[in-house]
Amino acid sequence: MKLLYSLTSPYARKVRIVAAEKHISIDLELVVLADPDCPVPLHNPLGKIPVLIMDDGESLYDSSVIVDYLDQRTPVSHLVPQDTKSKFQVKRWESLADGVCDAGVAVMIEQRRPENLQDPSWIAKQWTKVERGLQVLNDDLGQNKFCVADTFSLADIALVCVLGYLNLRFGNKLDLDKNYPNLARVNQALASRPSIAETVPPQA
Numbered sequence: 001m002k003l004l005y006s007l008t009s010p011y012a013r014k015v016r017i018v019a020a021e022k023h024i025s026i027d028l029e030l031v032v033l034a035d036p037d038c039p040v041p042l043h044n045p046l047g048k049i050p051v052l053i054m055d056d057g058e059s060l061y062d063s064s065v066i067v068d069y070l071d072q073r074t075p076v077s078h079l080v081p082q083d084t085k086s087k088f089q090v091k092r093w094e095s096l097a098d099g100v101c102d103a104g105v106a107v108m109i110e111q112r113r114p115e116n117l118q119d120p121s122w123i124a125k126q127w128t129k130v131e132r133g134l135q136v137l138n139d140d141l142g143q144n145k146f147c148v149a150d151t152f153s154l155a156d157i158a159l160v161c162v163l164g165y166l167n168l169r170f171g172n173k174l175d176l177d178k179n180y181p182n183l184a185r186v187n188q189a190l191a192s193r194p195s196i197a198e199t200v201p202p203q204a
């Protein structure tokens with residue numbers, strides 16, 4: 001199996017962390033989406049990463065499908081709980097964390113356009129999704145040690161990935177410690193876990 005990825009993609013990071021936690025070995029192929037000969041569209045018509053290319057040439061996307069596949073591939077350290085209630089709580093966490101990533105990515109792309117072409121109302125709308133999403137996650141987490149059911153799961157992984165991405169692109173603009181202290185606490189507690197420490201996106 002081979003994963004097409006970039007070092008800064010929060011969605012690809014989620015897959016890399018899940019693979020590490022499950023002890024599943026995957027070849028990694030760094031891609032640059034802007035390259036004219038980038039292989040991604042050959043495997044995902046949407047042209048997005050991550051893409052998992054299976055040994056028979058079939059591909060899997062998007063990240064939530066890939067992590068589901070990896071989690072079901074081996075019973076080692078299930079990251080999506082088996083019981084229905086916790087399972088859908090974890091999936092909702094993943095969905096909201098990924099959705100906050102989507103909004104953050106939209107802001108970053110708009111801010112990279114020439115200033116006179118940027119739409120401040122679009123940026124504000126997307127940024128509101130980021131703040132609203134983080135607030136709900138922060139409230140949901142409360143004083144718990146982990147996001148769902150008192151155990152490490154895909155929800156914690158998705159949280160770490162969105163916070164890592166927002167920190168990379170927007171620095172301390174969110175002031176996590178002050179505004180989302182529950183998220184900041186869990187993020188800090190998980191930072192030294194090897195699968196997480198080894199996949200921190202580079203600042204460059």
Ligand SMILES: N[C@@H](CCC(=O)N[C@@H](CS)C(=O)NCC(=O)O)C(=O)O
Pocket residue numbers: 008009010011033046047048049050062063064098105
């Ligand atoms: N829902 C997708 C989102 C993937 C995504 O947006 N990836 C970004 C990189 S971080 C991308 O490939 N963007 C290129 C594009 O949208 O053309 C997933 O979870 O895999």
